[in-house]
Amino acid sequence: MSTADTPAIRIRGLSKRFGSKVVLDNLDLDVDRGRSLVVIGASGTGKSVLIKCILGIIEPDAGTIEINGVDVVRGRRRAAAKARAECGMLFQGGALFDSLKVWENVAFRLVQAEGMNRREARELAIQTLARVGLKPETADLMPAELSGGMQKRVGLARAIASEPSIIFFDEPTTGLDPIMADVINQLIRNVTAGQRTALTITHDMQSVRHIADKVAMIYNGKIHWSGPVEAIDDPQDAHVEQFVQGHSEGPIPVQITAD
Amino acid sequence: MNPVRIIGRGSLAVMETLGRIILFAAISIGRGILPPYYPKQYVRQFLDIGYYSLPVVGLTAIFTGAVLALQSYTGFQRFQAESAIPTIVVLSVTRELGPVLAGLMVAGRVGASMAAELGTMRVTEQIDALSTLTTDPYRYLIMPRLIGGLVMLPLLVVVAMIIGVMGGFLVSVNQLGFQPVSYLNDTFRFLEAIDVVSGLVKAAVFGFIVALMGSYHGFNSGRGAQGVGAATTMAVVTASILILVSNYFITALFFDR
Numbered sequence: 205m206s207t208a209d210t211p212a213i214r215i216r217g218l219s220k221r222f223g224s225k226v227v228l229d230n231l232d233l234d235v236d237r238g239r240s241l242v243v244i245g246a247s248g249t250g251k252s253v254l255i256k257c258i259l260g261i262i263e264p265d266a267g268t269i270e271i272n273g274v275d276v277v278r279g280r281r282r283a284a285a286k287a288r289a290e291c292g293m294l295f296q297g298g299a300l301f302d303s304l305k306v307w308e309n310v311a312f313r314l315v316q317a318e319g320m321n322r323r324e325a326r327e328l329a330i331q332t333l334a335r336v337g338l339k340p341e342t343a344d345l346m347p348a349e350l351s352g353g354m355q356k357r358v359g360l361a362r363a364i365a366s367e368p369s370i371i372f373f374d375e376p377t378t379g380l381d382p383i384m385a386d387v388i389n390q391l392i393r394n395v396t397a398g399q400r401t402a403l404t405i406t407h408d409m410q411s412v413r414h415i416a417d418k419v420a421m422i423y424n425g426k427i428h429w430s431g432p433v434e435a436i437d438d439p440q441d442a443h444v445e446q447f448v449q450g451h452s453e454g455p456i457p458v459q460i461t462a463d
Numbered sequence: 464m465n466p467v468r469i470i471g472r473g474s475l476a477v478m479e480t481l482g483r484i485i486l487f488a489a490i491s492i493g494r495g496i497l498p499p500y501y502p503k504q505y506v507r508q509f510l511d512i513g514y515y516s517l518p519v520v521g522l523t524a525i526f527t528g529a530v531l532a533l534q535s536y537t538g539f540q541r542f543q544a545e546s547a548i549p550t551i552v553v554l555s556v557t558r559e560l561g562p563v564l565a566g567l568m569v570a571g572r573v574g575a576s577m578a579a580e581l582g583t584m585r586v587t588e589q590i591d592a593l594s595t596l597t598t599d600p601y602r603y604l605i606m607p608r609l610i611g612g613l614v615m616l617p618l619l620v621v622v623a624m625i626i627g628v629m630g631g632f633l634v635s636v637n638q639l640g641f642q643p644v645s646y647l648n649d650t651f652r653f654l655e656a657i658d659v660v661s662g663l664v665k666a667a668v669f670g671f672i673v674a675l676m677g678s679y680h681g682f683n684s685g686r687g688a689q690g691v692g693a694a695t696t697m698a699v700v701t702a703s704i705l706i707l708v709s710n711y712f713i714t715a716l717f718f719d720r
Contacts, residue, residue: 261591289597299592313596316501316603362596372595 210273212237212370212401213258218267219425220253227253229425231267235370240402242412242433244447245422246456251405252296254422255372258403260288271370289317292363296375298355300347300362306333307343310361318366332361336391353384357391364395371396373404377411389414409448412436421447423456487679488609494599495606504603508611512573512670513618519572520565524623527560528552528630536639548641549649552631557654557662558718561623562616563710566669569616570702574677577608578698581681582691590682605682608674616670617663624662661717668713669706676702 213235220228227250235241245251256262258269260276269277274287300309308315310332311325320328330340336357347355356376363371376392377385385408392415396402404415412419413433420430421444429441436448446454535548581604584590593600628650635641677698684694 256591259591259595261594285597288595291595293592293595295588295592297587299588301589301592302587313598316499317597 210237211235211270212272213403214268214270214273215254215258216268218254218257218269219265220250220257220262221265226425228257228264228267231422231426233420233427233430235401235403236418237401238398239417240396240404240415241418241420242404242406242416243420243422244405244407244409244412246407246447249422250425251422252374255293255374255403255405259291259293259372260284290368291370291372292366292368293372294356294359294363294374294376296378298347298352298359300355300358302347304347305343306338306345306347306350306358309347309358310343310365312362313366329361329365332365333358335364335395336361337387353380353387356380356384356388360388360391360395368400370401370403373402373406373415375406375408376404377406377408382410385410386414407447409436409450483683484675484679487682488675491601491605491609491678494601495609497602499602501603501607504607505610508607509615511576512569512608512611512674513615516565516569516572516615516619517622519568520619520623521626523564523568524556524561524627525630527564528556528627528632529634531555531560531627532631532634532639536635545639546649548635548639549631549646550653552635553628553650553654554658556627556631557624557658558714559662559710561627562620562662562665562669563706565616565620565623565666566673566706567703569612569619569670570673570676570699570706573612574673574698574702575695577674577677578681578684578695579691581678582684582694585682585684586686586691600682605678608678609671612670612672612674613667614670616673617666620662620666624659657717661713664717665710665713668709672705672709673702676705 211234213233215231215233218228218231218233219226231254233243233254243251243254253262257264258271258276264277267277268275271287272290274283276284276287279287300306301312304312307326307329310329311320314320314325314328315322326343330343333340333342338354338357338361342350342354342358347358350358360376373392376388380388389411392402392404396415402415404411406412413436416433418430419433419436421428423443429439429444431439436444439445439448442455446456452458531552532548535551536545539545539547539551581590584604590600590604593603632643632646632650635646636643680694680698680701684690
């Protein structure tokens with residue numbers, strides 16, 4: 205059962221491989237309730253796979269994942285679905301439904317899953333768009349008419365529209381200019397601060413410093429290091445130091461030439 | 464490489480794909496028959512598969528009927544059997560050409576677009592997004608397509624049958640000198656209910672196959688533009704082959720003696 209002390213997300217022994225490639229290897233991770241955890245790591249280290257396993261998009265090979273104390277891997281399907289309904293997600297590319305208007309995207313879950321009538325849902329969508337700094341006129345646009353930054357904002361609005369207690373962010377600032385990236389970071393901070401649990405994956409260190417309470421680094425399929433965001437510049441770990449400072453030389457091997 | 468091994472691997476790959484497709488269909492139907500239902504998605508698929516395919520199926524049917532009359536005439540004239548042309552046209556169109564050609568045209572038009580749309584949704588994570596919005600992608604995306612194919616292709620084929628017979632009628636009357644009334648009498652004299660029913664059963668099966676192939680390949684599309692392109696090609700090719708193969712078995716089921 206979920207209590208105030210139970211982590212919002214508890215992962216134990218999570219493993220996932222694709223063919224012979226081991227992506228997650230007996231990974232353990234806790235995300236404390238009401239806190240913002242950012243998972244960093246090089247490209248291809250399994251950060252997205254981790255989030256997709258938690259959300260049930262990818263089935264893990266082994267391990268347990270608890271959301272608010274409910275085992276969503278081996279628990280009852282209905283209970284798992286209910287626990288996952290507490291989650292919202294901002295995808296890397298926005299993943300907006302391109303055949304629906306902006307407001308229909310934002311209110312999608314309210315209309316389709318919760319049966320809210322369309323007029324009410326539209327009003328709520330417009331209010332949610334305002335929370336991410338978008339004007340009501342945006343509501344009737346199609347996603348293809350929006351810039352990358354606006355798509356991210358709409359994605360964020362969609363993720364928070366049903367007031368989930370846990371939000372996942374997949375590379376929220378990738379592909380944005382530094383100013384828009386800062387705007388998105390600020391919005392993420394606004395919508396999560398003190399009230400929601402957030403799990404973000406990114407390799408944008410600016411973003412990490414802005415939105416994290418705690419940082420964990422994934423390496424070789426495991427959580428290699430974790431600590432408070434203040435420790436990120438003096439992690440006492442060569443791997444984290446190399447990653448944070450962006451050096452090609454260090455314990456994390458990087459192939460530069462084809463040889 | 465050992466040829467036996469090549470054949471073995473190929474056979475296993477085919478069986479594996481077949482198993483995956485059957486599993487995909489079973490999951491889609493198993494989940495899709497349970498609520499919630501998405502009426503707008505069903506209506507959209509009915510329009511896409513049925514209404515918007517009418518021009519292409521209608522054009523195919525009218526020219527097929529016309530050519531059938533023309534070809535039969537040149538052949539049957541040699542042994543004075545021209546009077547059989549109305550029967551040949553109506554039986555060919557209702558039993559075979561109507562459902563098969565409509566199925567193939569819809570495979571090209573609808574199957575390809577389903578695979579491309581679902582493939583793009585897969586690549587851009589829209590299908591994953593559905594799951595995070597507590598909406599089952601099988602219920603929301605796949606079931607309406609399967610039902611759309613199953614229901615709309617028979618309706619399209621009814622239209623194709625009428626237009627195909629009309630194509631034969633127009634050529635026979637205007638070009639080959641048939642009397643309109645006697646042509647129509649001959650058309651319906653030997654037509655039996657089973658001819659139409661078998662055509663409609665075929666249409667329903669073909670419609671389901673087209674929707675299943677389009678959905679399966681799109682839903683499991685590989686990454687990037689190349690993945691979506693390959694999914695689209697596979698949807699059309701596999702649907703076309705399965706239509707022709709299943710056509711034989713359905714025909715044997717109805718008419719084999």
